[in-house]
Amino acid sequence: GAVVSQHPSWVICKSGTSVKIECRSLDFQATTMFWYRQFPKQSLMLMATSNEGSKATYEQGVEKDKFLINHASLTLSTLTVTSAHPEDSSFYICSAPKTGRLNTEAFFGQGTRLTVV
């Protein structure tokens, strides 16, 4: 299947600093990518839709100035958590849909564990 890679797998940062998470589709192009957040023992919640060449679309309740998304190319989307606080600690997962001959399937990255201290 297709491969979506996230980097880093885990990161620890100090409160007030910013952290950038990368999501790459390694063997296909993705005009759209999705960012999810998962709290411990909880489900994945869609945060935003990243659109190549245009602004991201944020779900209700997600602060766009807090979670900056840039879809720089057809294979790369980045999520920057700005001025991170401990409550931003979470597991962040991206996904990218790949359109094949018969259908479209979403492929997920391996996730990034963010800990803010």
Add this chain to the structure above:
Amino acid sequence: AQSVTQPDIHITVSEGASLELRCNYSYGATPYLFWYVQSPGQGLQLLLKYFSGDTLVQGIKGFEAEFKRSQSSFNLRKPSVHWSDAAEYFCAVGSSGGGADGLTFGKGTHLIIQP
């Protein structure tokens, strides 16, 4: 608004026994339904998906799921579980086959395998 309910937070099954994980959905149109598995600290792996056609869907690792429109359910089954099946399982619904609009996930069911 679409939603997914997984009523069982935890399920414990003996190795070799059969398994059924429940999933109910609420969706205004024809749903695209998915089951994913997540190992600790890992991303998601797609087990199977339902788009249309045959309501019994076969997936990887010996899993299958049955779509029942009348019950708004998409339960996951496996006839004989292995210790390696211990993980978190998520049911999800989307408006398109590949989650091109993003997916709505249930809260997950934690599967524990007893020796």
